[in-house]
Amino acid sequence: MAIIEAKKLTKIFGSDPKRTAALLDKGWSKEKIFAETKHTVGVNQADFTIEPGQIFVIMGLSGSGKSTLVRLLNRLIEPTSGQLLFNGTDVLKMSPEQLRQYRRKHIGMVFQKFALFPHRTVVQNIEYGLEIQGIDKKKRREMAMESLELVGLKGWENSYPDQLSGGMQQRVGLARGLANDPEILLMDEAFSALDPLIRKDMQDELIELQLKMKKTIVFITHDLDEALRIGDQIALMKDGSIVQIGTPEEILMQPANKYVERFVEDVDLSKVLTASHVMKKAATITPEKGPRVSLQFMREQGVSSLYVVDKRMQLLGIITAEDAVRSIKEGLPFESIIQTDVPTAAPDTVLNDLFEMMGQIRLPVAVIGENNRLKGVVVKGAVLAALSGNTLEEGGHAI
Amino acid sequence: MNLPKIPLADWIEWLEAWLESNFDPLFQFIRLIVGETVGGLESVLQWFPPLVLILIFTAIAWFIGKWRMALFSFIGLAIIDNLGLWSQTMQTLALVITAAFISILIGVPLGILCARSKTVLRIVTPLLDFMQTMPAFVYLLPAVTFFSLGVVPGVIASIIFAIPPTIRLTNLGIRQVPAELVEAADAFGSTPAQKLFKLQLPLAMPTIMAGINQTIMLSLSMVVIASMIGAQGVGAYVYRAVTQGNTGVGFEAGLAIVILAIILDRLTQQSMNKTKTN
Numbered sequence: 001m002a003i004i005e006a007k008k009l010t011k012i013f014g015s016d017p018k019r020t021a022a023l024l025d026k027g028w029s030k031e032k033i034f035a036e037t038k039h040t041v042g043v044n045q046a047d048f049t050i051e052p053g054q055i056f057v058i059m060g061l062s063g064s065g066k067s068t069l070v071r072l073l074n075r076l077i078e079p080t081s082g083q084l085l086f087n088g089t090d091v092l093k094m095s096p097e098q099l100r101q102y103r104r105k106h107i108g109m110v111f112q113k114f115a116l117f118p119h120r121t122v123v124q125n126i127e128y129g130l131e132i133q134g135i136d137k138k139k140r141r142e143m144a145m146e147s148l149e150l151v152g153l154k155g156w157e158n159s160y161p162d163q164l165s166g167g168m169q170q171r172v173g174l175a176r177g178l179a180n181d182p183e184i185l186l187m188d189e190a191f192s193a194l195d196p197l198i199r200k201d202m203q204d205e206l207i208e209l210q211l212k213m214k215k216t217i218v219f220i221t222h223d224l225d226e227a228l229r230i231g232d233q234i235a236l237m238k239d240g241s242i243v244q245i246g247t248p249e250e251i252l253m254q255p256a257n258k259y260v261e262r263f264v265e266d267v268d269l270s271k272v273l274t275a276s277h278v279m280k281k282a283a284t285i286t287p288e289k290g291p292r293v294s295l296q297f298m299r300e301q302g303v304s305s306l307y308v309v310d311k312r313m314q315l316l317g318i319i320t321a322e323d324a325v326r327s328i329k330e331g332l333p334f335e336s337i338i339q340t341d342v343p344t345a346a347p348d349t350v351l352n353d354l355f356e357m358m359g360q361i362r363l364p365v366a367v368i369g370e371n372n373r374l375k376g377v378v379v380k381g382a383v384l385a386a387l388s389g390n391t392l393e394e395g396g397h398a399i
Numbered sequence: 400m401n402l403p404k405i406p407l408a409d410w411i412e413w414l415e416a417w418l419e420s421n422f423d424p425l426f427q428f429i430r431l432i433v434g435e436t437v438g439g440l441e442s443v444l445q446w447f448p449p450l451v452l453i454l455i456f457t458a459i460a461w462f463i464g465k466w467r468m469a470l471f472s473f474i475g476l477a478i479i480d481n482l483g484l485w486s487q488t489m490q491t492l493a494l495v496i497t498a499a500f501i502s503i504l505i506g507v508p509l510g511i512l513c514a515r516s517k518t519v520l521r522i523v524t525p526l527l528d529f530m531q532t533m534p535a536f537v538y539l540l541p542a543v544t545f546f547s548l549g550v551v552p553g554v555i556a557s558i559i560f561a562i563p564p565t566i567r568l569t570n571l572g573i574r575q576v577p578a579e580l581v582e583a584a585d586a587f588g589s590t591p592a593q594k595l596f597k598l599q600l601p602l603a604m605p606t607i608m609a610g611i612n613q614t615i616m617l618s619l620s621m622v623v624i625a626s627m628i629g630a631q632g633v634g635a636y637v638y639r640a641v642t643q644g645n646t647g648v649g650f651e652a653g654l655a656i657v658i659l660a661i662i663l664d665r666l667t668q669q670s671m672n673k674t675k676t677n
Contacts, residue, residue, distance in 0.1 A: 076586055104588035115583035119601045129587040132597070176587075186586075 001088065002049035003183060003216050004073065009046045009082035011068055014039030017080040030239050042068040044240040045082065050233070052183070055210060055217045059227040060237030066220045069237065070186050073218060074107045075099055086184075104133050108177035112189035114169045116161040122172050123148060123157035129180045147175040150209065167198040174206075178213070187219045191226065203230050224263065228252070228272045236260055249277065269387055275354055276347035278386045279367045279376030284309045287316065290334050291324040298324075307366060307374055308338050315366060315374040318342050344368045347375055351383055358383065415541050426545040433497065433551045441493035449480045452489075460662070464669040471665075475658035484633055484655045491622050491632035492659065494550055498557035498618040503611055506562045510569020510607070511595065520570065527563040535560055535624050543628050553625030561617035568610025572603025608671035615667060619660050633659075 012020045012033075020039040030041040043065045050056045060066045071077040072084065075091065084091040086106065094102060108129070116125050123144050130140035148157055151171040161169055170190060177185050187206075191199045207230055210217060221227050227234050228248040235245045244256035252272065255261040285294055285306045294306055298321050308316040317338035327337045344366045345354055357365060358380050369375045419426075444452065453476045461469035479488050513520040535556060542552035576599050584594045600607075622634030633652045640649030 074586060076582060100588040100590065102588075103586060109583070109586040111579060111583060113579055115577075115579040117580060117583075117598060117602075128584075128597070132587065132589050132593045180587075 002085075003052045003087055004048075004050040004218075005083075005085040006046055006048050006072075007083040007085075009043060009069075009072055009084055010080050011042040011065075011072055011077060012039050012080045013042055021081040030241075041065075041240045042077075043072060043079075046242050048235055048242060048245055050216060050218065052216050053210075053214045054232045055207075055219055055230050057219045057221060057227040057231035057234045058237060059221055059224065059231075059234055061222055064237040065240035066222075066237050067188055068240075070188050070218060070220050073184075073186060074103055074109065104129060105180060106182050107184045107186060108180065108182040109186040110170070110173045110177045110188065110190040112192055114161070114166075114173045114193075116169055116172055116176075118161055121158050121160055122153065122164070125161065125172055126175045126179050128176065133180070143181075144175075144179055147179040148172075150178065151175045151205075166194055167202065170194060170202065174209075178209075178215075182215075184216045184218065187217060189220050189222070192221065192223070199226075206230060224267055225271070228267070236263065248272070270352040270355065271350055273351045273386050274347060275345050275349045275351075275365070275367045275378055276375070278351065278382045279347075279378045280382065282307050282366065282374055282377040284313075284374065285319075286310065287334065287338070291319075291327040291337070294319055294324045295321065295328075305363070307342075307377070309374050312371075313373045315342065315344070315368060315372055316340070318363070318366075342366050345378070351386060354378060355383055355387075415544055419544055422545075429555075430546045430551045433501070433546075433554050434549070436500075437493050437497045437550050437554060440496060441490055444489040444493055445486060449476075449485045453477060453480065456662070460666065463666055468665050468669070472662050475662060479655045479658060482651050482655065484636065484652060487631070487633045487636055487652075488655050488659060490550075490630075491619075491634060491656070494554060494557070494622065494625065494630060494632060495615065495618050495659075495663070498554045498561060498621075499611070499615045501554070502558050502562040502565055502614045502618070505558075506565030506610070506614065507569050507607065510566045510610075511573065511600075513566065513570040514573035514599075523566065527566060530559050531563050535621065536627075539624065539628050548629035550625075550630045552628050553621075553630030556625055556628075557618040557621040560621050561614045564613035564617065565607070565610040568613070569603065569607050572606030572610075573599045575606065576602045605671055608667065612664065612667040612671065615663050616660060619656065619663065622656065 010021055010024060011017075012024075014020060014037065016037075017039060020033060020037055020041075023033055023037070024041070024045060030044060033039055033041055046069060048056075058066045058069055068077055072079045073091075075094075079092060082092075086102065091099075091102065117128065120128070123141065126147055127140045127144035130143055135143070145154075145157065148154055151174050153168060153171050153175065156164065156168065161172065164172065170193075173190070177187075191202050194202060203226060206217070209215075219227075219230060228251075231248055233245060234248055234251050235242045236251065237243065238259055244251060244260050246254070251260065252264050252267065252269075255264055283297065283301045283303050283306050285297055285308055287308055287310070289297075297306055298304060305318055305320045307318055310316060317340040319338055323337040323339075326332065327334060343357060343361050343363055345357065345368070347367055347369055354365060358378075364377045364379045366374055367376045367378060447455070453473060456476055457469050457473040460472040479485055509523065513523050538559060539552065539556055542555050546552040546555060580598060580602070581594065584598045589597070622630070622632060623637050624634075626632065626634035626638045633655045636652035637649055637656070640646070640652060
């Protein structure tokens with residue numbers, strides 16, 4: 001079941017938002033509503049579901065409503081209309097006390113400008129959420145220290161926030177968000193205020209943390225590269241509306257409209273697309289078949305080499321047509337002509353790195369997954385095609 | 400065109416009479432409480448031999464501030480004793496401390512209310528303007544009507560004049576807490592009280608202390624006026640010296656007030672800096 005489900009979730013700012021919300025149902029645009037009623041549509045009938053364990057990225061330029069949308073999820077901003085379900089419970093019908101419990105136990109938050117309490121030490125900041133729940137001092141200190149260790153700040157517990165660098169401060173923010181072990185973590189442009197290098201580290205660490213802790217993360221960003229890097233699902237927003245929701249690949253390869261297309265056109269594909277995007281099915285053979293069958297296979301499939309794999313698709317090596325011919329002529333055993341020195345890459349190797357590799361060698365690159373299993377092959381032409389923006393038309397992913 | 404004059408003076412006097420006849424028990428109660436507080440405080444201050452109290456003040460100054468402040472307190476208070484104004488100064492100190500204490504007791508919660516509700520702020524702000532600008536002599540009269548002569552109407556008048564900074568700066572201090580911090584406190588599920596005591600008040604403390612400092616200074620400035628309705632102390636000395644054209648005596652008593660003011664000011668400012676660095 002989806003952990004968060006939003007149906008026509010809407011926020012309108014102004015003196016009479018309820019009545020204005022009805023105009024949206026009649027199909028009025030944001031511009032028309034502003035021109036005629038002076039109400040601002042913050043979020044326009046957003047529909048989406050978030051699955052547990054996902055990193056759900058909400059992306060858009062400033063003013064697109066993404067920060068408003070994330071605040072609707074924990075009702076820091078009160079939605080005007082629509083429905084919001086958390087594990088099937090209606091969040092909008094919660095009483096003030098139920099809402100407090102929801103915020104305390106189920107949904108944490110990390111802020112763009114960190115929002116650490118300057119009069120509290122690092123560990124006191126982290127345990128704030130536990131303290132207000134009335135958890136006793138010893139227990140909450142223990143939980144806070146655990147959280148602190150998780151973000152790699154052990155030893156800094158008694159410092160004050162202003163003694164820490166920006167990156168460290170945001171680690172404290174992250175630890176504070178995680179301390180009460182919520183199912184959902186909202187991150188509002190959490191890394192936008194950090195230096196590019198630190199930012200990349202934090203992104204990697206977040207992905208790692210998420211693998212370890214299986215949190216559902218709602219991540220707000222205006223940076224497409226960041227969204228593509230960490231997102232399992234991306235919702236692209238414009239003028240308060242969600243224009244497209246999809247995986248990073250879908251957003252890149254099948255933009256829903258001109259706006260998304262323009263948004264993604266400047267993406268450096270070589271840093272986003274990976275080997276698994278451009279690989280094609282590898283022509284393979286098992287070792288007991290022998291050289292004659294190999295030549296036959298090559299002729300049929302129009303290739304000049306074959307990957308030798310065992311029954312479980314584990315890669316053993318490669319044979320070329322020349323070697324197969326030589327083996328038949330000279331009566332060499334088949335095993336002796338298998339070249340084991342095969343260039344390989346992991347499925348998530350980005351094209352940028354792949355391209356560098358391929359410049360130095362002649363052979364195609366084998367894509368190897370878990371347990372040394374052969375998943376596919378990347379040829380130079382496919383990399384070039386992908387970089388020029390034509391991946392799916394040609395080759396696609398066969399596996 | 401000849402419009403009749405609004406009978407404002409009559410209305411006010413009617414109101415005064417009405418309050419006096421209907422709320423007399425309340426006024427008597429306030430009179431009792433305030434009178435006992437000032438009296439009790441004064442007898443404690445007078446119970447100590449001057450030298451012992453001077454040393455205690457010096458020790459407090461040493462503890463809160465630096466040696467320079469301790470030295471100033473010692474010399475200043477010794478001069479007051481030497482001039483023969485010790486017991487009058489203690490009377491004045493009792494009045495000022497009582498007025499400041501009651502101002503804080505009322506002012507801080509009222510300031511918090513102002514910070515939470517725009518409506519309260521809109522009502523309170525003009526009232527504060529009124530209290531600060533209406534000449535003090537004008538509300539001395541009703542104060543005497545309600546509380547009769549003596550130190551109590553003096554304390555009440557001092558409170559009216561001195562309470563606005565505490566209310567204003569408490570309100571300001573809380574409103575100045577950055578919105579993103581308040582939002583963070585909300586996001587973790589704080590109750591309004593938790594937000595107030597764990598976030599807003601601690602961060603507003605330096606500003607609130609600045610308000611309290613101002614309140615103490617303002618109530619000190621009221622001691623001469625309070626003496627006109629029977630409050631004893633150095634203020635009464637100044638008042639008498641002025642009416643008798645006695646510059647020397649007036650200067651001596653005035654100096655005692657200045658010394659007291661500087662000590663109280665530095666003490667509250669120092670404790671203010673301490674809350675800031677924490």
